[in-house]
Amino acid sequence: QLDPERKSLTTLRLVTVPNHGQPTVNFNDIPNGRDIRANDEILLLKRFADYHGLRPGDKVTIWINGEKHKFTVAGLAFNP
Secondary structure, X not given: OOOHHHOOOOOOOOOOOOOXXXXXXXXXXXXXXXXXOXXXXXXXXXXXHHHHOOOOXXXXXXXXXXXEEEEEEEEEEEOX
């Protein structure tokens, strides 16, 4: 759930990345913003971010299994 105020659900697919830099396969191309540097940052697919009006620096709250998690958008990515 991206925004509980909207009273609608948005299905997200969360993908983890190694904490030692970009993966060697399926790495992200980040045309806007930058790569993740902290545990409370996320990358969003550019198409998803554009649709929802999100940009690097924006704060998002994501509900996962009823638990609230707050993140800052570090960058917008294309992923193969």
